[in-house]
Amino acid sequence: MVKVLYIVGWGRSGTTIVDNILNSYENVFSTGELFYLWRRGLVQKRKCGCGARFAACELWAEILDVAYGSDQPDPEAVDELQKRITRVRHTPSLASGPLTDEGEEYRRLLARLYHAIGEVTGAKLIVDSSKVPSGAALLPRMRGVEPYLLHMVRDPRAVTHSWMRPTPQLDRPKPQLMQQHKPADSTMHWLVWNAFAERLYRAYPNRHRMLRYEDFAAAPRRTVEELLEFSGTPVTESPFLDDSTVRLEPNHTVSGNPSRFRTGEIALRADERWRADQRTGPRLAVTALALPMLHRYGYRVSVAA
Incomplete structure (x- = not known):
């Protein structure tokens, strides 16, 4: 049985730092945004979290070999399959409706990948911070997978401010800026992705949890170790030096915010x-x-500078 914690939510909600901290615990392996393995890792040849080009990372080469052997899927074909199957609006039907032949093909392909990650890394918990609700929808339907869902939320005004800032994208062969989102675009995504994330709760009975970035930032160590307890993962040795300072270990994340490349001692504080x-x-x-969702997640309409 492979235990997987899937982090879902709109980008810039603190998923990468939570992911990186979890990866720094013994017996935990983070894939980063595994959803983008095919397009960004194998087609676009971006960097693994270890700094090597994805195709040159020995760990991922072994994982892919264990998962598929000599019958390696064509990355471009899988990318196209994924685009057809995992549109966010398909989340409810992927979670509980009948799957098409293509849906079954994608589910089996992904299940083999999760099992290979568990076999190669020996991790007791795999963390997938893909964030995409439709990706999380299929996880409970995979044989031999024990699924957990972490729904991360952040004040949408903070999220929009982050999306509007120029952010260097460090994992491409030639660095460039990450995509930016205007206020209306970011907020509509925030509303839709969070609504679909909540729809997934029924597919994860007693195995889902909602976490606000602000609550994590107020008590990082306690929050992360509660997440490990929630997923039934024992804490044997902590990377935290105190309640809000952590030593991040190197990782092999497929994709994610550029902060995934940060390692070493990090003082954690809320980005306000x-x-x-x-x-x-x-x-x-x-x-x-x-406005309809602000109060739902405990955010005030009026905010002070």
Whole structure:
């Protein structure tokens, strides 16, 4: 049995740092955003979290060999299959409806990959921070997988401020800026992805948890170790030096925020720059659009700088 914790939620919600911290515990292996293995890792030849080009990473080469042997899937074909199957709007049907032949093919392909990750790494917990709700939908339908769901949420005004900042993308052959999202686009994604994440709770009975980034940042060590307890993963040796300082170990993440390349000693604190730096127009636009869900997640309509 392979135990997998899938992190779901809209980007810039703190998923990468939680992922990297979990990876730094003994017996935990983070894949990063495994959803993008085919497109970013194998087709676009981006960097693994270890710094090597994905195709040159010996660990992932072994995982793919164990998963598929000499019958390696064509990355471009899998990428196209994935685009057809895993549209976010398909999340409810992937979680509980009948699967098409292509859906079954993709489910089996991914299940073999998870099992190979467990076999090669020996991890008691695999963390997949893909964030995509439709990716999480299939996990409970895989044989030999014990699935857990972590739904991460952050104040949508902070999320929008982060998406609007220029962020270097470090894993491409030629570094460039990551895609930026305008306030309306980011907030609509925030609303839709969080709504679909909640729809998944029924597929993970007694194995789902919602976590706000702000609550994690207020008590990092306690929060992360509660997550390990929630997934039934024993804590034998902690990477935390104190309640809010952690030593991040190198990782083999497939994709994710550029902060996945950070290692060593990190002092954890909430990123609250948006309160002082965000312009009034974007803040008002996000607040108006997200209003139905602000109170649901415990966020105030009015915020102080």
